[in-house]
Every structure is written in structure tokens, then in C-alpha cells.
Amino acid sequence: QVQLQESGPGLVKPSETLSLTCTVSGGSINSGSYYWNWIRQPAGKGLEWIGRIYSSGDTKYNPSLKSRVTISGDTSKNKFSLKLNSVTAADTAVYYCARESPYFWGGYWDNYYLDVWGKGTTVTVSS
Amino acid sequence: QSVLTQPPSVSGAPGQRVTISCTGNSSNIGAGFHVLWYQQVPGTAPKLLIYAYNNRPSGVPDRFSGSKSGTSASLAITGLQAEDEADYYCQSFDSGSSVLFGGGTKVTVL
Numbered sequence: 388q389v390q391l392q393e394s395g396p397g398l399v400k401p402s403e404t405l406s407l408t409c410t411v412s413g414g415s416i417n418s419g420s421y422y423w424n425w426i427r428q429p430a431g432k433g434l435e436w437i438g439r440i441y442s443s444g445d446t447k448y449n450p451s452l453k454s455r456v457t458i459s460g461d462t463s464k465n466k467f468s469l470k471l472n473s474v475t476a477a478d479t480a481v482y483y484c485a486r487e488s489p490y491f492w493g494g495y496w497d498n499y500y501l502d503v504w505g506k507g508t509t510v511t512v513s514s
Numbered sequence: 515q516s517v518l519t520q521p522p523s524v525s526g527a528p529g530q531r532v533t534i535s536c537t538g539n540s541s542n543i544g545a546g547f548h549v550l551w552y553q554q555v556p557g558t559a560p561k562l563l564i565y566a567y568n569n570r571p572s573g574v575p576d577r578f579s580g581s582k583s584g585t586s587a588s589l590a591i592t593g594l595q596a597e598d599e600a601d602y603y604c605q606s607f608d609s610g611s612s613v614l615f616g617g618g619t620k621v622t623v624l
Contacts, residue, residue: 424613426613432618433516433603433615433616433617433618434552434560434603434615434618435615436612436613436614436615439613447610447611447612449612450610450612483559483560485559487613490565490566492548492566492569498548498565498566500550500562500565501550501552501560501562501605501613502562502571504559504560504561505559506558506559507559
């Protein structure tokens with residue numbers, strides 16, 4: 388059974404770079420047709436998709452965050468990472484990593500759902 | 515401001531039926547992209563509840579059902595139970611393959 392675990396500093400200073408890692412166990416990040424996502428949730432607010440990396444290494448980012456986000460994968464350690472630069476207080480949130488898996492529908496395996504989530508890690512941006 | 519619009523809250527007594535709407539547009543739900551629903555109990559990660567409009571992963575009770583019409587989708591909970599008190603999020607995609615979430619709906623069991 389695949390499990391995801393986020394890790395990284397819980398406190399980041401304004402204007403600095405937020406760096407988080409998601410460790411994947413029970414499965415490989417470079418096998419299969421999976422996307423590996425980062426999603427965040429400010430306290431008391433809704434979910435915001437940050438971006439994803441495919442098993443091939445291709446990435447896709449939320450247009451509203453694209454200029455500040457980098458998602459990368461480390462297949463040797465079976466981890467993928469998030470870097471968000473020039474952070475402000477608005478970036479304070481719980482950050483989740485999640486696997487996006489294909490499912491069969493209408494004769495194709497080209498639809499996806501977020502089926503495995505990490506427990507989330509809280510990041511506060513403050514001086 | 516989320517691209518997918520949900521009511522902030524709905525409530526119902528135990529045993530009642532409640533519905534949560536998710537309104538998109540012709541670039542997402544109306545374009546045929548699937549709608550998924552997630553349940554989030556406070557303090558925990560979201561859990562997949564419905565996929566492909568009205569399919570449930572194993573373990574999800576059949577009192578949860580989904581539907582879609584035009585540019586909107588809905589989640590219905592029949593026979594509301596105390597354990598259903600949670601936040602519910604719809605999710606879809608846009609033509610650029612970006613993941614879109616609704617703003618979330620808090621379900622209160624009276």
C-alpha cells in the first residue's frame with residue numbers, strides 16, 4: 388500500500404524559499420502512469436492545487452503560482468520535492484502531497500483521481 | 515476565488531438528504547472533464563469520495579452519490595449520519611490539465 392509523508396521546515400522567513408519533500412513508500416515514483424502532486428490549504432480555507440510531476444519528470448504548475456514554484460523528483464530516494472520562492476504570509480498553510488492515479492472509464496485509462504494523500508505538514512511564514 | 519463554486523455550508527438532521535452543488539463553466543465541467551468529490555474531516559487529509567461523477571471507491575457508503583448536468587455537478591448524501599459532518603470539495607480539470615478545486619462546503623448534522 389502506497390504511503391506518502393511530507394517533511395520540511397515548519398517555519399520559513401518572508402522572502403525566503405519554502406522547501407518540502409514527499410517521501411513515497413510502497414511504490415515507485417518513476418513507475419506507472421502516476422502524477423505526484425502538491426496541494427495546500429490555509430487554515431480555515433479551501434484546497435489549492437500547486438502543481439504536479441509525472442513519472443517521466445514532466446511538470447505542470449498552477450498558473451497563479453508558476454513563477455515561484457519548482458517541483459522535482461529524486462528517483463534514487465523515491466521522493467519528490469516542492470520549492471516555493473519569495474514566500475509571504477499568504478503562503479502559510481498545511482501542505483499536502485498526493486498521488487494522482489489513472490482510472491478506467493469509457494474505454495480509456497486517461498482519467499485521474501487523487502487517491503493517496505499524505506497527512507500534511509504545516510508551514511508558517513513569519514520573521 | 516475558486517473557479518468551481520460551492521455553497522459554504524449545508525445542514526440537515528440525521529436521516530435527511532442534503533445536496534452540495536459545484537458550478538463550473540464551459541472550460542471545465544461543461545467541457546466534459548470528470549468531477550470528483552473529496553471528504554475532509556477537520557484535522558485530516560482529504561479522502562476520495564466520488565469519481566467519474568457517480569462512482570465510489572471501495573469502502574465509501576452508497577448513501578453518497580454524484581451527478582452532473584451541463585456545467586454543474588452535485589453530491590447527495592442520503593440518510594445523513596453524524597459521521598458525515600465534514601468539509602466536502604469538488605474537483606475537476608481545465609483544458610490545460612490543471613487541477614481545479616471548489617471552495618469547499620461544510621456539512622453540519624443538526
